[in-house]
Amino acid sequence: MEEKILLLGAEAIAQGAIDAGISGIYAYPGTPSTEITEYVQRSKEAKKRNIHSTWSANEKTAYEAALGMAYAGKRAMVCMKHVGLNVAADAFINSAITGTNGGLIVTVADDPSMHSSQNEQDSRFYGKFAMIPVLEPSSQQEAYDAVHLGFELSEKVKLPVMLRITTRLSHSRAGIKRKNIKNQNILGFPGKRNQFILLPANARIQYQELIDKQPDLEEIAEHSVLNKSSIKNSSGLGVITFGIAYNYLMEVVSENNLYINILKIGQYPLPKKMTQSFIEKCSKVLVLEEGYPVYEELLRGFWEFSGPVRIHGRLDGTIPRTGELNPDIVRAALDIEKNEPHPGSTLVAGRPPELCQGCSHRDLYTELNEALKDVNEKHVFSDIGCYTLGALPPYDAINTCVDMGASVTMAKGAADAGLRPSVAVIGDSTFTHSGITGLLDAVNDKSAVTIIISDNATTAMTGGQDSPGFGRLYDICLGVGVEKEHLRVMEPLKKNFEMNVKVLKEEIAYEGVSVVISNRECIQTLTRKKRAQNKSEIVK
Amino acid sequence: MKKDIIIAGVGGQGILSIAAVIDLAAIKNKLFVKQAEVHGMSQRGGAVQTHLRISDQPIFSDLISKGKADLIISIEPMESLRYLEFLKPDGWVVSNINPIKNISNYPDTDKILNEINHLPYSILADADTLAKQAGSIKASNMVLLGVASEFFGIDYALLKKSITEIFGRKGEDIIQMNLRALEAGRQEALKVIDI
Structure with missing residues (x-):
């Protein structure tokens, strides 16, 4: 027998997906789900088998692409964190109505205790809502096996299957026994002409089919190895x-x-x-x-x-x-008496996460705080990413962090309500995820907002994945309709402090949409690149 | 055989490399392994920890229970104290003496070292200096692994083999430096145990 391989739960799912014959994995990074897709991207086997694994712009585009691959008869996996399923919910719920053709697994990683999230919503609710089978493995090995089971089930009942994991399973390693690799499905299209055309007349038929499948799904669960x-x-x-x-x-x-x-x-x-x-x-x-x-x-x-x-x-x-x-x-x-644990030390101080030394967001927040120094009502709308740490001392620079892209639209709404200035800070990857459409709203309304895109050329918080709009943010903003004279670019460096504060002050004063792209590469990805060039160094 | 180990430090100090070496050695030893790590937000200069469990029997929980850890290995002194609740009454604490003061309210270092010293079973090592002598301060994690190697029941030769494998693609110099750091740490432990 082959030796067990030591994998994170997330990686076990990725290996399971490769071995179960997927043709593509689609995802937007999000803790604790990121490592699934990263594993496939690193896998030599996946490369050899030509498995699609590049990042999507957001969870909705990822979900729809996976559904399209399943439409074409192949096995696809789409991965996201729990709040990502909110973004993909439209596609998700409706894919239960269309059903699938090739196997489709949506892997959702929930984050109870909110280690890296805004809430601890439970994706099993979504599973019930969509009325599709949900698999919830207890261990890394079960997670690996559940991928195989899930694809077979999906193709048998012609429905997407949810694989629900949580942080602890995703980020814990254990030894995994692999199964044999399956061949990928060949291209093959739905036999039923109207299955994917959810016009009301068709949708009613499809929905009834979904309802009719429920007793079968329950019966299958009665005999599942997981129960x-x-x-x-x-x-x-x-x-x-x-x-x-x-x-x-x-x-x-x-x-x-x-x-x-x-x-x-x-x-x-x-x-x-x-x-x-x-x-x-x-x-x-x-x-x-x-x-x-x-x-x-x-x-x-x-x-x-x-x-x-x-x-x-x-x-x-x-x-x-x-x-x-x-x-x-x-x-x-269970009322079991525990042994008296050590009372713990009274000396220990909290050590919260912080922006890295040398991080470009640090310089931006120093500049922004200076630019807003004399403002009476200082409200900065922000977003999801490393720069959310600007909420903590010493910066105390932002007032909101709600959901991906909300900085732009909340700033717009507050500006509509009369707030001046109304400033948003959003990262490059968050902007392309869900900020562009909000910017279009602001442009169409000529809202008095200043949108600062803190562009560090990567999806940093989740470990430095590709940023979907890399190098094109200026053109994107121009294309959306931001006026050229109010589309400014600056480099957040100490030597540029005075100049950048001036740029921010000018744009904050403008009674209309202005966008400031504050652009400097993430210190982590930069260091990694330098390290790769210098092989003599030790990598921790 | 069953060992529950907490490895602690500050994001970026290399606790996962310590875990990776023990993991690999345990798997090669046909032991069961579970190792829960922290990814995501807290990696940014915050407190990080990993729960590493090895056993000759299947392991259920990914997390260690309070009062059950056999060993705490910490690359930062205050971080070793953060997890004392998990330590067994006869468990060992192995810690670096060099603090990372990236917070304004970092306690008095002497008090911290004093508290570690007064635990029933603890070893403090100047891992940074020993690592520098071995070739680079970045190998302080391997020094502490060396100190701890006397306490988790995996053959030392297997640990060396794991290091050779894990650092293999970084070249012979890096392997040798990490092995020197490991050995320097082990000698520290032997000094204490001999007394």
């Missing part, structure tokens, strides 16, 4: 685990030799028969979900007295209402 019921103690405690929660339970079970009933769920829709028969054999049930209490709420029922068995979990405080699970939380929920 397993184990009764150890009839009329005793039962624990229902979803996804990775299984590991935390098993950690505690194996360590304390517990004899309890366990229902392990890794495939949705929830297998009703299996779940019901499990609950009937328990005196009380603890629900462990890595995310929202999606199924706990369902099992409780609206009136919370739907059955004789008490349900415990996040909703009654047995498990904390928010945040990711861990073995300590499970131990406490």
Whole structure:
């Protein structure tokens, strides 16, 4: 047998996708999903097999491209972080109505505890909303295997399949056993003329088909290898685990030799028969979900007295209402005494992330703060990226960070409301992701906004991926209709401080749309390039 | 055999290289491995940590429980204290003495080193100086791995083999320098253990 390879959960999914015969992977970077696509980009096997893997401009374009590849009969994967699915939601929900032709897996990486995100929304809600199968592996090996299972399932039921993971699984390594590589599908088109034409008359037919598939999906889940019921103690405690929660339970079970009933769920829709028969054999049930209490709420029922068995979990405080699970939380929920841990040190100070030394955003914020020094109402709308760290001291430079592209449109709305000056700071990659359309709105309305594109020539926060509009931001803004005399370019360097402050002051004073492109390469990607040139150095 | 190890430091110090070397050695030793890392926002000069678990039995949780870590390896002294709650009563702390003061409220360094020294089982090493002597300050992570190598039950020769493999594409000089750093760290540990 081949040796196991040590992979991150994200990488296991990527390797699984290559081995399951995908023809393309589509994605916009987003923690904790980025490493899936990066792995395919680095893979020699993927290159040899000519698998598409370049970055998309945003999650919606990525999703639609993957759907197009599946339309053409090939297997495709699209990856995103949980909030990325909000961006792709239109395509996602409607792809459940069209169904698919070649296999389509949408891998969504949720971020409970918000390690690198604005919220901890649970993508399983979206899975239910779209009424498609969802796979939620508990381990890296299961994640690898689930990709194979997911593609077979997708092609069998002709629906996209969601593969839901969370930060911990994505960013943890374990040994993986690979399966044999499958050949890619050949080009082949949908047999049904109207499947993908969602005119109302067709859409009603397609939607009915989706509804009609639901009992089959449930029946498949009843027999899935990812769902397993184990009764150890009839009329005793039962624990229902979803996804990775299984590991935390098993950690505690194996360590304390517990004899309890366990229902392990890794495939949705929830297998009703299996779940019901499990609950009937328990005196009380603890629900462990890595995310929202999606199924706990369902099992409780609206009136919370739907059955004789008490349900415990996040909703009654047995498990904390928010945040990711861990073995300590499970131990406490099972009333297992823990050994007295070390009380910890009183000396430790917080060490929050910061903008790197030499980062171009630092110079921009110093300049912007100076330019806005005498402004009464200083409100700077910002966005998602490294530059969001400008919210922290010593800069305290921005007032908002909501969703990709919102800086431009919120600045526009505030300007419409009468705020002067109304300033936005957005990164280059965020601008091409979702800022361009907002800029078009501002141009059409001649809104009094100053949009600063802090262009570091990369998608920096997620580790320096290609920026889709690299080298073309000036032309893009011009094309959208920004006036040439109010489209300024500057290089944020200390030696240019006076000049840049002057540029910013001039544009902030303009009663119309102005765009300032503040352009200097990310210090991380620059250092990496220099390092690659200097082989004698050690790379950490 | 089961070892739960927390490796700590500040983003950019090379904690993942330490983990990669142990991971590879463990896999070669046919052990089970789970290693949870931090990616994304906190990498930017913030506190980072990885939970590394190796065992001859299958491992369930990716995260280590509080009070269960056998070993904390830290490339920065204050960061070693951040995870004390995870340490077993008889667990070891191996830490660099050189602070990274990128925050304004960094505590008094002597107090920190004093607290580490007063833990029941700890070794402080001047990893930066030992790394410089080995060839580059950047190998301070390998010095600390060397110090820690006495505590996690993987054959030293296997660790050396892993370093040779992992740094292989960077050339023989880099391999040798990292091996020197590893050995310098190991000698520090042997000094303490002998006493």
